[in-house]
Amino acid sequence: MFLREPYKGPTRKLVLAFDVGTTFSGVSYCMLDPGEVPVIRGVSRYPAQEGVGGDSKIPSILYYDLQGDVRAVGAEALQEHVIEQAEDEGWVRLAWWKLHLRAKHLPSSHIRDIDIEPLPQGKSAVEVLADFMRYLFQCARTYIQESHLNFWRSVENSIEFVLTHPNGWEGQQQQQIRRAVELAGLISSKEEQSHVHLLTEGEASLHFCVTNVIASDTFSKTPLDVSDYSDDEEDQSDSQGVIVEIAPAECSLQGSVFVTSRARTLLQKKLSGSKHYSDPKIVAQMADIFDKSTKLRFRKPDEPSYIKFGTIRDKDLKYDIRSGQLKLAGQDVADLFEPSIEAIIEAFEQQRRVASTPISLVCLVGGFAASDWLFARLREYLLPLGISFCRPDAHVNKAVADGAVSFYIDHLVSSRVARATYGVECFIPYHSGDPEHQVRLHKSFIDPTGELCIPEYFESILLKYLSGANSGNPSKKSEKTLAGCKSHDSELLCYQGALREPEWLDSDRSSFTTLCTITADLSEVSKTLRPLKSTLDQSKYYKIEYDVVILFGHTELKAQICWKYKVRLSFSSIYFLAD
Known part of the structure; x- marks a missing residue:
């Protein structure tokens, strides 16, 4: 059983975790009081859901009026x-809007912008995200105020936000999330970004599984995002132990929402000739019912499935409609799942190939885990491999939000695996015997020291599939003038190509992207520099030696320029959002 330690912080604090999903979203929270054992709770009461006892999630749907103002959410x-009012006044309805933020490099060729409902005129996806997060925050505040008297007032200026995102989202998407946090008014200035913590849905799910499944009495030891982690046998400094990532997280855009999307296409094709039932509104209604019931109940391809959409008077035998129900062949329904199942298995196999230790347990969590057919198909695949497979029997739709709170208060993961190769561009001395140098001789130049150099060399700092807390590489800056040494910019590059250890930018240029620019203020250290003489013409130049360091112990990477000044280390750092 997982035993959580009492909160050791000096002051009261609130942790709010937002799980903004493509179809449903939710909020979990934890009230941190010094000396008290933290308890993770969920917001289970939202507007328009109170009458039925509430729910832990709301639909990720918004309505905008023609002026671009939010009129209804969830x-x-x-x-x-x-x-009815929306139809009368021409409001714009948004669902699946989160896909506008997707990382374009993910295996998502089946998704096109035209397949997603267009954003309202003048609204960006970041602004929509901000509007939705503002609504979630308002709901959470109201719920906590009503459930815990006098607590909110004591913590309204001491809130830590944990925001989850798909495994495959990187720098651009994470920067968009942070921008949305500001637009939503969750923080009042850029300086407060330190109270915003980004986390992959895979790692959030891991924390949920550890605290609710793996640490339960059912298991004695250790998700469509897939992540691999392992117990660290060598570090047992506390009773819970620690967990290390053994393979980089995988992400494929083939979740439950796309099963429903394929069902809508199937219904459109099946009913295209029907006089009464080919109406887009009726097809949309059927697809919605399929999503909420038929999809979850489906179990056997050799048995028909039904979409109950109408009354006993709805009948068209030609199109398999009888007594208000549309009949679907079981195999047709199974085929709707197959691309998603194949994507999960492919992602899992990729993890098995690169994992540093064998995988012994898989936990299926999230809303898609409620599908019996998905669970059965994956179990059929995993069990012959000797891999245990389970899904929590309660609150799986809260796994990400609850796990995100656990991430903040429990800190279970101690090491992560790089999903790409990171490094910097530099130039190196020309060596006449090196064939790679010879073919690039036409690019050579004389640097301030008088040495012949080749540009566009990639100096890797952290290689793909490797793990660790931090990495760095020594570099130097040479300038003809002292003024040129007062500051230094260094671009941190990310390589997503197939080369294991890329060395030259021109060998696979399209696979390199700039994550961020790190700027170091060297005005003080430049005052201590003494001129050196060029080996070419004895002219003066100045040199500063420094390191570019990547700190890799958290879900967000941090880059630093490090240099020695007056026998102590100095740093200039910037968070860049890549993993």
Whole structure:
């Protein structure tokens, strides 16, 4: 059983975790009091859901009016009078809008911008995310104020936000999230970004599984995002132990929402000739019912499935409609799942290939885990491999939000694996005997020291699939003038190509991207420099030696320029959001 330690912080604090999903979203929280054992709770009461006892999640749906103002969000957007008003006044309905933020390099060729509902005129995806997060925050605040008297006032200026995102989202998407946090008013200035913590959905799910499944009495030891972790047998400094990532997280855009998308296409094709049932609104209604019931109940390809959409008077035998139900062949429904199942297995096999230790347990969490057919198909694949397979029997739709809170208070993961190769561009001395140098001789130049050099060399700092807390590489800066030494910019590059250890930018240029620019203020250290003489013409130049360091112990990477000044280390750092 997982035993959580009492909170050791000096002051009261609130942790809010937002799980913004493509179809549903939710919030979990934890009230931290010094000396008290933290308890993770969920916001389970939202507007328009109170009457049915509430729920832990709301639909990720918004309505905008023609002026671009938010008119309804979540369950409120499903109310009949809201839908009627929206039609009368021409409001724009947004669902699946999160896909506008997707990382374009992911294996998502089946998703096109035209397949996603367009954003309202003048609204960006970041602004929509901000509007939605503002609503979630308001709901969380109201719930906590009503559930815990006098608590909110004591912590409203001491809130830590944990925001989850798909495994495959990197620098650009993470920067968009942080920008949305500011637009939503969750923080009042850029300086407060230190209270915002980004986390992959895979690692959030891991924390949920450790604290609710793996650490339960059912297991004595150790998700469509897939992540691999392992117990660290060598570090048992506390009773819970620590966990290290043994393979980089995988992400494939083939989740539950795309099963429903394929079902809508199937329904459109099946009913295209029907006079009464090919209407787009009826097809959309059927797809919605499929999503909420048929998809979850499906178990056997050799048995038909049904979408109950109408009354006993709805009948068209030609199109398999009888007594208000549309009949679907079981195999047709199974085929809707197959691309998602194949994507999960492919992602898992990739993890097995690169994992540093064998995988022995797989936990299926999230809303898609409620599908019996998905669970059965994956179990059929995994068990012959000798891999245990399970899904928590309660609150799996809260796994990401609850796990995100656990991430902040429990800190279970001690080491992570790089999903790409990171490094910097530099130039190196020309060596006439090196064939790589010879073919690039036409690019050579004389540097301030008088040495013939070749540019566009990639100096790797952290290689793909390697893990660790931090890495760095020594570099130097040579300038003709002292003024040129007062500051230094260094671009941190990310390589996503197939080469194991890339060395030259021109060998696979399209696979290199710039993650960030690190700027170091060297005005003070430049005052201590003494001129050196060039070996070419005895002219003066100045040299500064420094390291570019990557800190890799957290879910967000941190880059630094490090140099020696007056026998002590000095740093200039910037967070860059790549993993």
